[in-house]
Amino acid sequence: MLSFLARRCVALVATLLGAALVIFVALEVLPGDPAAVTLGLNAAPEALAALRLEMGLDKPAPVRFLAWISGILTGDLGLSYTYRVPVAQLIGERMAVTLPLALAAIILATSIGVPLGLLAAANHNRPTDAAVMIFAQLGLAVPNFWFGLLLVLLFAIGLGWFPAGGFPGWQAGPAAAVKALLLPAFALALPQAAILARVTRSSMLDTLQEDFVRTARAKGLAEPVTVVRHALRNALIPVVTIMGLQFSVLIAGAIIIENVFALPGLGRLVFQSITQHDLIVVKDLVMLFAGLAILVNFAVELVYGLIDPRLREAS
Amino acid sequence: MTRAGASAPVPAKRWWTGPSFLIGFALTGVIVAGALLSYVWTPYPPTQMMILNRLKPPSATNWFGTDQFGRDVFSMIMVGARNSLAVGLGAVGFGLVLGTTLGLLAAIRRDGFLDNLIMRTADFTHAFPAVLTAIMITAIAGPGMLNAIVAIGILNLPYFARLARGVAIQVWTRDYIQAARAAGLDNVQISVRHVLPNVAGVIVVQATIQFALAILAEAGLSYLGLGTQPPNPSWGRMLNEAQTFMAVQPWLAIFPGAAIAIAVLGFNLLGDGLRDAIDPRLRRSR
Numbered sequence: 399m400l401s402f403l404a405r406r407c408v409a410l411v412a413t414l415l416g417a418a419l420v421i422f423v424a425l426e427v428l429p430g431d432p433a434a435v436t437l438g439l440n441a442a443p444e445a446l447a448a449l450r451l452e453m454g455l456d457k458p459a460p461v462r463f464l465a466w467i468s469g470i471l472t473g474d475l476g477l478s479y480t481y482r483v484p485v486a487q488l489i490g491e492r493m494a495v496t497l498p499l500a501l502a503a504i505i506l507a508t509s510i511g512v513p514l515g516l517l518a519a520a521n522h523n524r525p526t527d528a529a530v531m532i533f534a535q536l537g538l539a540v541p542n543f544w545f546g547l548l549l550v551l552l553f554a555i556g557l558g559w560f561p562a563g564g565f566p567g568w569q570a571g572p573a574a575a576v577k578a579l580l581l582p583a584f585a586l587a588l589p590q591a592a593i594l595a596r597v598t599r600s601s602m603l604d605t606l607q608e609d610f611v612r613t614a615r616a617k618g619l620a621e622p623v624t625v626v627r628h629a630l631r632n633a634l635i636p637v638v639t640i641m642g643l644q645f646s647v648l649i650a651g652a653i654i655i656e657n658v659f660a661l662p663g664l665g666r667l668v669f670q671s672i673t674q675h676d677l678i679v680v681k682d683l684v685m686l687f688a689g690l691a692i693l694v695n696f697a698v699e700l701v702y703g704l705i706d707p708r709l710r711e712a713s
Numbered sequence: 714m715t716r717a718g719a720s721a722p723v724p725a726k727r728w729w730t731g732p733s734f735l736i737g738f739a740l741t742g743v744i745v746a747g748a749l750l751s752y753v754w755t756p757y758p759p760t761q762m763m764i765l766n767r768l769k770p771p772s773a774t775n776w777f778g779t780d781q782f783g784r785d786v787f788s789m790i791m792v793g794a795r796n797s798l799a800v801g802l803g804a805v806g807f808g809l810v811l812g813t814t815l816g817l818l819a820a821i822r823r824d825g826f827l828d829n830l831i832m833r834t835a836d837f838t839h840a841f842p843a844v845l846t847a848i849m850i851t852a853i854a855g856p857g858m859l860n861a862i863v864a865i866g867i868l869n870l871p872y873f874a875r876l877a878r879g880v881a882i883q884v885w886t887r888d889y890i891q892a893a894r895a896a897g898l899d900n901v902q903i904s905v906r907h908v909l910p911n912v913a914g915v916i917v918v919q920a921t922i923q924f925a926l927a928i929l930a931e932a933g934l935s936y937l938g939l940g941t942q943p944p945n946p947s948w949g950r951m952l953n954e955a956q957t958f959m960a961v962q963p964w965l966a967i968f969p970g971a972a973i974a975i976a977v978l979g980f981n982l983l984g985d986g987l988r989d990a991i992d993p994r995l996r997r998s999r
Binding site for chain 2: 551649
């Protein structure tokens with residue numbers, strides 16, 4: 399067990415460092431002069447020189463890379479060129495929108511997708527099953543930003559129940575903030591719910607054919623007890639894995655959805671930083687997103703290895 | 714000759730008559746036909762602005778209405794289909810050719826240096842959300858269709874590499890590979906002549922499904938302004954522009970979104986139907 403953990407940790411650190419290196423090379427080495435990218439074509443030479451000094455571009459690339467890594471580890475992510483505030487502070491403020499949004503989307507997707515998948519499996523090859531599978535196909539095909547627009551059209555413009563966009567901030571009270579996040583969370587949750595419904599159904603159908611389920615039935619256990627106590631627990635293992643693996647898809651979705659609903663979150667920040675050529679913020683945010691996706695994958699693999707010893711040996 | 718009651722082979726249902734395949738084929742047919750037709754005919758030139766005719770609802774003269782510049786939405790959707798399919802073809806082609814080649818190379822010596830290097834790189838690429846890759850590329854090279862193709866193509870790479878490797882590893886254990894080796898063929902020749910034909914089927918199925926994902930990704934990037942650039946119509950950007958006028962003219966937000974959903978649904982169902990044909994064990998309906 400310890401060697402499994404040690405090997406996974408080494409792989410995690412290597413992947414994180416690899417990601418950092420790719421991001422650094424892509425955004426600081428390949429553009430040639432990041433200061434020129436930030437300031438644009440018509441920048442005054444003095445301004446360029448000052449920014450180069452501020453970004454530490456007078457130092458060699460390996461030194462800058464190490465300085466960036468040590469900055470990440472100590473929480474010093476540099477100063478945003480456009481906002482003139484520390485990037486760490488910007489990320490902290492925007493996180494207060496993105497984190498609740500992502501969490502709400504995961505909760506919604508799970509509470510819609512998993513019961514639907516179970517319902518389909520319990521009614522295998524009946525109309526309910528077909529209806530759930532049609533929902534899942536549509537959920538995968540409908541772009542979540544279009545679904546978001548349709549929700550705005552119906553619930554904000556049509557019925558006036560929710561705001562069409564924007565975020566009042568948590569200081570305006572939790573009710574107003576939650577109200578502003580609900581439609582975007584639904585839009586973000588739709589494809590996830592569709593995937594979870596398909597995976598839960600398929601996993602449950604597999605588990606129901608296992609020997610231990612037949613044994614439980616042969617013992618005379620009632621069907622609901624067999625399904626809930628014996629089959630469900632086993633069927634949920636792949637569901638948890640998929641939820642973890644879908645995390646990077648959720649992040650990508652959040653970048654678009656935050657733009658649809660004009661939410662001042664991390665996704666909108668990264669997009670704005672690109673249009674403003676604020677490479678310092680882009681670099682830190684891309685690293686944050688990639689790092690989060692890598693960490694979640696690592697956690698899922700670890701939990702999976704803990705639950706199923708066969709996987710521990712296999713890796 | 715079969716005896717009654719004996720295990721006579723069940724006649725296989727023709728896969729091309731399955732509902733998934735038929736619906737998928739019809740939906741993708743509509744999109745592909747619209748895209749091809751747009752090369753020779755559209756109701757109006759898609760970039761022609763008629764300010765006096767702006768924001769008109771659907772009618773006999775403008776089937777899907779007109780946008781804020783008076784452009785015909787139906788014509789724009791037809792040309793948008795062409796751009797979506799072009800990005801899909803480019804991105805999936807890029808991922809398929811490069812990914813399959815890498816997967817086949819990795820399978821030659823399982824757990825060897827090359828295998829580990831390729832597979833760890835694939836894992837790493839997989840952890841990177843596609844939008845982030847596109848964002849990085851755009852931050853350096855600027856937005857555009859070609860950059861979108863590269864970004865979505867990179868996202869496709871690990872899928873094809875893993876799949877090709879997985880199937881190829883099984884093929885390498887077969888007797889005819891030993892025979893080919895005895896006949897003096899080297900690893901690359903065996904990969905091309907004997908492994909690739911066995912991998913091709915699953916790769917084609919995966920390509921159909923990846924095509925659907927590529928169309929979705931392109932629409933997302935275009936919505937953000939990072940994909941196909943004006944004046945070239947694209948479904949994603951049409952949705953972005955529609956948002957401003959949605960309260961007054963809701964159909965502007967409905968038709969381009971429906972076009973994306975139809976294309977994605979079509980390719981997904983087509984992929985499901987083809988998968989049933991190639992490997993009936995994977996049939997999801999069970």
